[in-house]
Amino acid sequence: MTDKKLPFTKETLEKIIENYPTPFHIYDEKGMRSYAKRFVDAFSWNPGFKEYYAIKAAPNPYLMKILRQEGFGIDCSSIAELELAERVGMRGEEIMFTSNDTPAYEYQKAVAMGAIINLDDIAHIQYLDENIGLPELVCFRYNPGALKEGNAIIGHPEEAKYGFTRSQLFEGYQMLIDKGVKRFGIHTMVASNELDSDYFAGTAQILFELIADLSKKLNISFEFANLGGGIGIPYKPDQKEVDLERMSAGIKANYDKYILGNGLNPIKLYFEAGRAITGPYGYLVSKVLHIKNTYKKYAGLDSSMANLMRPALYGSYHHISVPGKEEVTTKIMYDVTGSLCENNDKFAINRVLPKLASGDIIVIHDTGAHGHSMGFNYNGKLRSAELLLREDGAVIEIRRAETLDDYFATLDFGGVPDFKV
Numbered sequence: 001m002t003d004k005k006l007p008f009t010k011e012t013l014e015k016i017i018e019n020y021p022t023p024f025h026i027y028d029e030k031g032m033r034s035y036a037k038r039f040v041d042a043f044s045w046n047p048g049f050k051e052y053y054a055i056k057a058a059p060n061p062y063l064m065k066i067l068r069q070e071g072f073g074i075d076c077s078s079i080a081e082l083e084l085a086e087r088v089g090m091r092g093e094e095i096m097f098t099s100n101d102t103p104a105y106e107y108q109k110a111v112a113m114g115a116i117i118n119l120d121d122i123a124h125i126q127y128l129d130e131n132i133g134l135p136e137l138v139c140f141r142y143n144p145g146a147l148k149e150g151n152a153i154i155g156h157p158e159e160a161k162y163g164f165t166r167s168q169l170f171e172g173y174q175m176l177i178d179k180g181v182k183r184f185g186i187h188t189m190v191a192s193n194e195l196d197s198d199y200f201a202g203t204a205q206i207l208f209e210l211i212a213d214l215s216k217k218l219n220i221s222f223e224f225a226n227l228g229g230g231i232g233i234p235y236k237p238d239q240k241e242v243d244l245e246r247m248s249a250g251i252k253a254n255y256d257k258y259i260l261g262n263g264l265n266p267i268k269l270y271f272e273a274g275r276a277i278t279g280p281y282g283y284l285v286s287k288v289l290h291i292k293n294t295y296k297k298y299a300g301l302d303s304s305m306a307n308l309m310r311p312a313l314y315g316s317y318h319h320i321s322v323p324g325k326e327e328v329t330t331k332i333m334y335d336v337t338g339s340l341c342e343n344n345d346k347f348a349i350n351r352v353l354p355k356l357a358s359g360d361i362i363v364i365h366d367t368g369a370h371g372h373s374m375g376f377n378y379n380g381k382l383r384s385a386e387l388l389l390r391e392d393g394a395v396i397e398i399r400r401a402e403t404l405d406d407y408f409a410t411l412d413f414g415g416v417p418d419f420k421v
């Protein structure tokens with residue numbers, strides 16, 4: 001296996017660590033911008049194309065502003081995510097609200113901000129209408145069920161909790177028409193972390209054929225088709241990233257056949273990718289705290305699954321580099337662990353690494369999506385800082401580390417007067 005590249009050297013990291021102690025996540029602005037540009041370029045054939053970054057992957061205002069400058073919108077699914085979008089100055093159709101099991105107050109916020117509302121269930125048409133009123137543009141999330149094979153993380157679509165069935169879509173859009181809605185969109189998302197560049201053409205075909213059917217039967221026109229997220233990233237060094245040009249060409253072939261071929265108006269293509277946009281451009285930087293030899297060899301870090309939950313949660317592979325030890329020939333197999341009182345708190349199991357010692361800098365790759373954002377406080381662990389490596393090499397702190405005061409802020413030590421312990 002070849003190693004994965006890093007945007008910084010050991011010396012650079014040592015300088016950063018002088019100012020910002022480990023652990024922290026650091027994001028590579030240059031890599032992120034360059035990917036965002038490639039993404040937009042790949043779909044330049046589609047007027048109105050827009051990627052709505054799924055903000056749950058890395059909800060940080062600096063990253064949002066960078067991506068907005070590259071022409072991206074934001075995909076939100078909660079009131080906090082909507083508020084975040086509002087606080088970076090985003091409004092209206094720059095925001096897609098793709099939620100599920102949604103409470104009225106979240107719809108209310110989304111409608112008030114003029115966000116595009118993507119409904120997950122037919123019963124929510126009436127729920128939205130009664131509680132807030134229907135906006136002029138409404139989108140439905142389609143779940144193709146057994147029509148489409150899903151993949152490992154998302155499972156089989158027919159067992160996924162998301163979206164409308166095919167017949168519910170016909171019924172649902174008719175309800176919208178009857179209630180006076182004028183503008184329509186459609187959405188589907190059936191993959192997660194999919195690396196096959198040709199997979200998305202199949203999803204597009206299903207959606208475009210459906211648009212042709214719906215448009216004809218209901219005599220409406222669709223403004224956009226949102227292909228969701230799910231673009232995978234090469235977590236392992238021998239994996240290849242999705243070929244954006246190839247993916248785009250496959251989608252375009254279906255667009256030409258089913259949209260243009262049926263004489264439908266130009267339809268804007270949307271994505272709401274998260275993982276692929278920031279995932280590869282984030283790194284968790286940590287240090288070896290202890291080496292332990294028992295029945296196995298353990299490298300204990302100064303971070304834990306509270307900083308990066310994916311390996312423990314999904315058994316996911318995250319590549320590990322040891323800057324400065326690239327040429328070390330003595331290799332040892334370690335379990336790389338955190339400090340939680342949970343035996344699954346391991347970043348890697350049976351990972352062959354250069355011989356490690358206390359104090360070594362460890363870089364865990366691909367933490368720019370679902371890394372810091374999945375953080376939690378179990379065992380009293382505090383969330384780390386987030387740093388940004390600017391294009392000119394400067395490093396800025398874009399979120400401070402939590403302190404014990406943050407941890408204790410929600411507790412009440414005053415107590416009820418008669419509550420004696």
Ligand SMILES: *Cc1c(COP(=O)(O)O)cnc(C)c1O
Nearest residue numbers: 054098229230231272273274275
């Ligand atoms: C998580 C999510 C996305 C982004 O998925 P990625 O796999 O990160 O691209 C997009 N849309 C919805 C509704 C999601 O829940």
